[in-house]
Amino acid sequence: MSILVDENTRLCTSGITGREGTFHSLRNREYGTQVVAGVTPGKGGQDVEGIPVFNTFRAAVDAEGANTAMIFVPPRFAADSILEAEDAGIELIICITEGIPAQDELRVYNVLKKNGRSRLIGPNCPGILSPGKASVGIIPASFFKQGNVGVVSRSGTLTYQIGNVLAQSGFGNSSIVGIGGDPVPGTDFIDVLGMFQADGETELIVMCGEIGGDAEERAAEFIAENVTKPVVGYIAGFTAPPGKTMGHAGAIVSGSRGTAKAKAEALESKGVRVGRTPTQVAELAASLLAAAA
Amino acid sequence: MDLLEYQGKQLFARHGVPVPNGQPARTVEDAVAAAEAVGYPCAIKAQVQIGGRGKLGGIKIAADRAEAEQHARAILGMDIRGLTVHELWIEAASQIASEYYASVVFDRSAKAPLVMLSTKGGMDIEQVADEDPDAIAHLHVDPLLGFQDFHGRRLAFEAGVDDDVVRPVGAMLAKLYDVFTSEEATLVEVNPLIITPERDVKALDAKVTLDDNALFRHGDNADLRDLSGEDPQERMAKERGLTYVKLDGNVGILANGAGLSMSTLDVVAEAGGTPANFLDAGGGSRADAITSAVEVILSDPKVKAVLFNIFGGITRCDEVAKGLIEAFKQINPTVPFVVRLDGTNGEEGRALLAEAQLPNVYTEPTMDGAAAKVVELAAAAAQESS
Numbered sequence: 001m002s003i004l005v006d007e008n009t010r011l012c013t014s015g016i017t018g019r020e021g022t023f024h025s026l027r028n029r030e031y032g033t034q035v036v037a038g039v040t041p042g043k044g045g046q047d048v049e050g051i052p053v054f055n056t057f058r059a060a061v062d063a064e065g066a067n068t069a070m071i072f073v074p075p076r077f078a079a080d081s082i083l084e085a086e087d088a089g090i091e092l093i094i095c096i097t098e099g100i101p102a103q104d105e106l107r108v109y110n111v112l113k114k115n116g117r118s119r120l121i122g123p124n125c126p127g128i129l130s131p132g133k134a135s136v137g138i139i140p141a142s143f144f145k146q147g148n149v150g151v152v153s154r155s156g157t158l159t160y161q162i163g164n165v166l167a168q169s170g171f172g173n174s175s176i177v178g179i180g181g182d183p184v185p186g187t188d189f190i191d192v193l194g195m196f197q198a199d200g201e202t203e204l205i206v207m208c209g210e211i212g213g214d215a216e217e218r219a220a221e222f223i224a225e226n227v228t229k230p231v232v233g234y235i236a237g238f239t240a241p242p243g244k245t246m247g248h249a250g251a252i253v254s255g256s257r258g259t260a261k262a263k264a265e266a267l268e269s270k271g272v273r274v275g276r277t278p279t280q281v282a283e284l285a286a287s288l289l290a291a292a293a
Numbered sequence: 294m295d296l297l298e299y300q301g302k303q304l305f306a307r308h309g310v311p312v313p314n315g316q317p318a319r320t321v322e323d324a325v326a327a328a329e330a331v332g333y334p335c336a337i338k339a340q341v342q343i344g345g346r347g348k349l350g351g352i353k354i355a356a357d358r359a360e361a362e363q364h365a366r367a368i369l370g371m372d373i374r375g376l377t378v379h380e381l382w383i384e385a386a387s388q389i390a391s392e393y394y395a396s397v398v399f400d401r402s403a404k405a406p407l408v409m410l411s412t413k414g415g416m417d418i419e420q421v422a423d424e425d426p427d428a429i430a431h432l433h434v435d436p437l438l439g440f441q442d443f444h445g446r447r448l449a450f451e452a453g454v455d456d457d458v459v460r461p462v463g464a465m466l467a468k469l470y471d472v473f474t475s476e477e478a479t480l481v482e483v484n485p486l487i488i489t490p491e492r493d494v495k496a497l498d499a500k501v502t503l504d505d506n507a508l509f510r511h512g513d514n515a516d517l518r519d520l521s522g523e524d525p526q527e528r529m530a531k532e533r534g535l536t537y538v539k540l541d542g543n544v545g546i547l548a549n550g551a552g553l554s555m556s557t558l559d560v561v562a563e564a565g566g567t568p569a570n571f572l573d574a575g576g577g578s579r580a581d582a583i584t585s586a587v588e589v590i591l592s593d594p595k596v597k598a599v600l601f602n603i604f605g606g607i608t609r610c611d612e613v614a615k616g617l618i619e620a621f622k623q624i625n626p627t628v629p630f631v632v633r634l635d636g637t638n639g640e641e642g643r644a645l646l647a648e649a650q651l652p653n654v655y656t657e658p659t660m661d662g663a664a665a666k667v668v669e670l671a672a673a674a675a676q677e678s679s
Contacts (some may be wrong), residue, residue, distance in 0.1 A: 181551055
């Protein structure tokens with residue numbers, strides 16, 4: 001098993017005819033993902049290397065049975081595209097786009113929550129990779145192999161770094177989920193932690209957080225109540241000064257809130273081991289898995 | 294983007310939020326003319342993005358023309374906690390019967406706007422929240438529904454405002470919510486919100502943060518950016534489209550991706566060093582972006598050594614290597630560089646660097662090893678120059 005994306009994923013890319021949309025859709029297909037359609041308004045009837053393009057999500061769902069959407073359109077069009085995919089009944093929507101206005105994200109989040117039929121991953125995320133099964137997004141799949149470590153992260157490159165150290169120690173991954181660096185992620189740590197807890201293949205969970213907000217603190221509470229599998233944590237931004245946005249729109253210490261120290265302490269107070277460096281995270285994961293074996 | 298007080302008040306006025314009549318000024322002459330137009334007594338207020346300026350002498354009341362000139366001269370150019378005052382706001386002095394606090398904030402945890410009201414205005418609201426949390430009335434607004442009249446009444450009654458101003462205070466909150474949504478702010482704060490002896494409700498201060506990602510829909514607001522308050526290196530980076538935050542250490546840092554960049558800072562600190570900056574070269578960085586980033590990092594004179602920490606996903610390590618080689622051709626840096634290239638095209642990147650034989654450039658295979666090396670080099674350089 002794995003979570004969210006696998007052999008049954010039927011992907012439709014919004015913005016497939018754009019440079020990035022084309023490049024990554026083809027890369028995902030090369031990995032083995034079923035990329036069944038693309039949407040670009042006004043370019044319906046064309047194709048991208050054999051992937052049919054439709055004017056609307058509804059047409060892509062009707063003709064190709066798309067069940068997963070990847071959003072690659074520029075920020076000003078992204079909220080509309082997510083809402084269109086939701087309206088067409090797509091269950092899983094993965095938004096790679098960075099820079100979406102905060103109030104658009106609020107509106108999208110609350111509409112999806114109210115209707116309760118679609119899950120949004122991102123925005124501003126690298127996507128999801130289930131090694132050996134499917135890759136949706138921009139995660140460089142060649143660094144990861146199939147295995148029993150589930151990874152959930154607010155950051156892309158940091159995930160690659162940690163995944164790579166894990167791979168060098170001989171461990172693979174069930175799924176790698178980038179939930180994104182924006183203030184209003186469609187899916188939070190606790191959602192993904194719950195999925196990994198239920199997933200038969202996952203034996204250990206690595207959770208990479210960063211400064212800003214309280215998602216890590218809420219995850220700590222959730223882990224104490226609901227997660228029996230071992231969890232190793234990492235928090236980026238111990239050296240971040242307050243009031244400065246550190247690259248990700250959501251990575252900001254506001255006053256005394258959202259610090260890395262508070263997050264690490266919240267996790268440790270619930271028995272989660274927190275690595276101080278990516279290397280330490282991999283070492284902790286390796287020793288916990290070895291102890292369990 | 295944080296607005297200055299007067300920019301916030303001008304925004305308020307456009308949405309019908311009552312504010313004292315006033316004018317901005319950048320020179321003593323303009324300030325006196327503004328005071329004459331506004332009338333006496335008037336308040337001369339330093340326009341800097343920092344709290345507590347009143348206590349530091351940044352706000353004075355002028356009773357006549359001579360005082361207006363005297364205060365304007367004193368405040369313009371004044372240093373308030375490291376920020377120089379370049380602008381003044383001159384407004385009609387207000388009579389105050391009560392001071393309240395009102396705000397609309399973007400509550401990322403609840404995924405909804407949060408409206409707050411308190412009768413304990415004029416003080417630091419975080420302090421009020423710590424010492425007397427019941428003194429602040431809270432309400433989350435469903436963004437799909439918007440702010441309703443009953444929300445305003447509920448907040449006003451719960452905060453315990455004077456009975457005769459329940460409705461006008463509620464109406465004020467509705468207008469502040471309107472500013473928050475239609476201008477796409479992430480913070481709208483009024484402290485103090487005053488009740489005058491005539492029982493009028495007015496915003497005596499304005500703190501507004503706009504969502505940078507939404508400025509494309511608000512061209513007028515985009516023009517309000519106050520560059521004078523920004524650090525010169527941060528301004529230079531912004532003009533070049535780089536994500537850079539200035540810190541006060543001596544190890545310059547370039548990494549790719551926000552999370553890995555933050556993590557690199559932390560690992561350098563763990564190794565005993567002090568980061569000089571955060572710089573996320575971004576996904577898919579091309580050689581020219583890397584060259585440009587090196588210039589920004591080295592424009593900080595405190596930098597004694599530089600660390601490149603790249604784990605290539607979309608970013609290709611050979612492009613990063615080319616950028617660094619080009620930077621050496623163009624600016625001939627004198628400080629040592631430590632470079633760790635891993636991930637996509639890592640081998641090609643390392644081969645390019647080896648071939649170029651750049652002076653004072655060390656390659657390291659791991660993030661931890663690279664951090665230790667750069668800290669050692671920075672410490673040696675700092676000792677030499679002291």
